[in-house]
Amino acid sequence: MDKELFVKLENYMGYASPAEKDFIQKLQKNPEKFVGKNLKEISDMTFASQATVYRLCRKLGFGGFKEFQQALIFEIAIMHESAKASMKDILPGLSTEEIIRQVTMKNLDSLEMSRKLVNGEDIDKCIELIDNAKNINLFGVGSSLLVARDFYLKLIRVGKLCNICDDLHAQILYAKTMTPDDIAIVVSYSGLTEEMIECAKTAKENGAKVIAITRSSGSRLGKHADVVLGVAATELTVRSGAMSSRISQLNMVDILYVTYIDKHYEELHDSFAKTQISKVE
Secondary structure (H helix, E strand, O other): OOOOHHHHHHHHHHHOOHHHHHHHHHHHHOHHHHOOOOHHHHHHHHOOOHHHHHHHHHHOOOOOHHHHHHHHHHHHHHHHHHHHHHOOOOOOOOOHHHHHHHHHHHHHHHHHHHHHHOOHHHHHHHHHHHHHOOOEEEEOOOHHHHHHHHHHHHHHHOOOOEEOOOOHHHHHHHHHOOOOOOEEEEEOOOOOOHHHHHHHHHHHHOOOEEEEEEEOOOOOHHHHOOEEEEEOOOOOOOOOOOOHHHHHHHHHHHHHHHHHHHHOHHHHHHHHHHHOOOOOO
């Protein structure tokens, strides 16, 4: 069952009929109102025909209305967990021991919620894209750039041609020169950073595939991605500093990296020995 219902809805909006768009907008505005309702009840409350709602469920990849409801319930539960975690920012007057405990627990919460969101099929699709890519361009800004750079170093170790640059203008130039043989991996927790959206959109317009590592809800970046790897929204977009969000993004990079190694274990054995930088004891 696909766990990223709201991402799918956002991505489908560009193809939706007027009746479907109206239904999706009502669902996005108040998703809790739809939980537990049968097909007729939802049809009555949204003024959309039962056939329109059912066909939309199938177009989004669900087996039917029941599976759609299950995904909705799951996503709302994750949203509530994430919203609760996002309010636990740094508070004044804490002891050092309490800070240690709170920061650690927030990171663990973020990792666990992100684990629930990650879809094995999406990871496998990303690995296939990485396998077939002639060039890989990585994009990010701020703490997300650190995550992108971490993945860049990992990809070099497995012999993949990739590019990364700290300069935003250079990143946009990379996007403008991409081809259908390339993939863009765009990292942005908020999914609202205009430069990252521009890079993803430009790469997509040039025929390149786009992988977005971003928060699972409210991300405009996801609209321009072929695959969205959602991390839990456990931090406010206006925050004291990227902490648990960075950990979740790094965890996603590690998942991709280990999956890639697992699928190419024999051929990469010699590569790891070759790229190992020796340390002086």
